[in-house]
Amino acid sequence: MKTISRLGHEARLGWTLVAPALAVIGLIAIFPLGWTVWESLHLHELRMPWLGQPFVGLANYVEIAKDPRFWAALAHTAFFTVVSITLELLIGLFLALAMNRVFRGRGFVRAAVLVPWAIPTVVAALLWRFIFESQGGIANALLVDAHILKESMVWFIQTATAWVPVVLADVWKTTPFVALLLLAGLQNIDLSLYEAAAVDGANAWWQLRHITLPLLKPAILVTLVFRTLDGFRVFDLIYVLTGGGPGTSTEPVALYTFNALLQNLRFGYGSALSVVIFAITFGLALLYVRGLGVRLGGDET
């Protein structure tokens, strides 16, 4: 009896101690999320008070499902995410392997590689915009001089070419981060494995395929999780570079949502969009963790 009451006492003390933390989480995470869901079930147009704020059930979600611009935005987001992450992983792996070697000035190189990552996205986007913007811009001048282009072109008025600066800017900016994550993974690999392989006569390619990549898998998966979720929320880069154009052919879901919520002040519909994005990113994260067995922290395989 005594022990039970004592346990109860300890449990109560425990709850009391975590209560402030729980309250904070509730206030800044759960409450706004709940409110967003609640808003998404209403018609609420800040600009049109004459419509009132009636409860409309799932009408906003139905509108999303029927909106081709939303599906197109989803496709653009997926395209951007897949292409940029693939490139970042490939180049990042190459950089990580190079930086993992022992050479003079390694510390300096490792720091220098991080510079693009340290530049604020908006600033980086403006820089890339400047490079690609005008017909007399740097990109055009270089490509014409190198005889890759016959004459200057306007990059931002065709869908295919408008993606080039967007993807380039993202790859340029984020590859260092990917490289660093992979480098950390590389350093966890026991060097004696390579020595043993070398003794057995395995060449570098064999070592990469059968030692490095399998043992790097946890690091690669963690990188994938981070980058997929980031890629899915892409906003500032595209906002500055193309504004989602030409037309809406490079518009990602985050930009579309921003537009509905903050430009058109459609709180109900915009909230529904936010909930949908939340659900998608949450689903992706779950997929990675459950399906691919990514361990975020904790012991390594």
Place this chain on the structure above:
Amino acid sequence: MAAALLGGCEQADNKNETVLTFSGSALGAEGTLVAKQLKQFMVLHPDIRVELQRTPDDASQRHQLYVQWLNARVGNPDILQLDVVWTPEFAAAGWVLPLTRFSPPTSEFFPATITANTWAGRLYALPWFADVGLLYRRTDLVPKEPATLFEVVADAKRTMATPRGPRFGIVWQGARYEGLITGFVEYLGAFGGRILDDSGRVVVNRPEAVKALQFMRDELYNSKIAPLDVLTWHEEEARYAFQNGTSTFMRNWPYAVGAMSDTSSRVAGKFAVSPMPSSGEPGGHSTATLGGAQLAINAYSKAPDAAYELIAYLTAPEQMLQRAQAVKQYPTRTALYSDKRLEDALAIPLDAVRRAIESATPRPVTPIYTELSEILQIELHRALVRQAEPQDALNSAAKKIDALIERTGMRKLMSMENTVPAVAR
């Protein structure tokens, strides 16, 4: 700075004093002018104290701020500076007071500036200054003002073909933003088309509109007088091109006159403005898109009468003249255009400006303008970058605008034209 200055006039405790807050452009020379005029007003009205409330100079940021305040029913600022396309939205929402009971002298203003501020048969704001789309031309290359759009194309081609002639024939604002609509409205009027008709029906996919859009597209791909770059350009990029002497014509707002008259400008003294010409086809007319600022009274204001006093003062002829002198903004009062003082103030031939303002056309006067404009921006841009044919793009725009009208209950609101929406007090 200005706020501190005005705040300095504060007296210990004057119980009879009415306090007004005024929000509006308060930067640079304009800020100095506004501060000066508010001070003069307070000298004339010792019982009213005016405080300046700063708002962002960026129009869409100011809009967002106003909408948030008014949703929260905040009575400050008492006087709002509205962009020309906001008045119907604010009126329909019940956020600004109808000015009818003050009997404003509407007949003294240019009719288009009054139309733009009228919703459901009532006036909700007074036009403070007008902006109009203008056709800038290099007088050394094209001495005679072109009478039609086709003459513009011919002149542009001729000048581009002359040795060492400018690289571009015409530059305009073709990026996907509001500026694209302002340009389109001018071509649209030139061919006799409209976006909405008088009863609020969508007519933007009629043949005249298709012709207008096709004409803009032909400037890019057919006659090639406009560089493809304009599809990413706003006002300033166009001005740089024209100011550096790389273009024969330019579509832009009046503000460019000041910058380009500067001695560092390559075109100083070598350019003139005129209204955008008609296409010359039946039904077409010279059209200048109307922009500019309006003053309206916050529906939650505690001192609407004093607020109107201030609006009446700021929109009086004398204050408009001061504005023209200080910041070269165009008055909205007809009579001033026969006043020699205005010509001196603007330092530009008044005749061209008057003709432009007389051909001024408001963008669709509807509470749902912002969303309507977004739909149109996207479809026009799609047609101009050749993702869609003009007819298809405009059909798609018409369909989406119809759906927007349906969704927002506009039809019901428009059919109640005479029964004024209740103003929430």
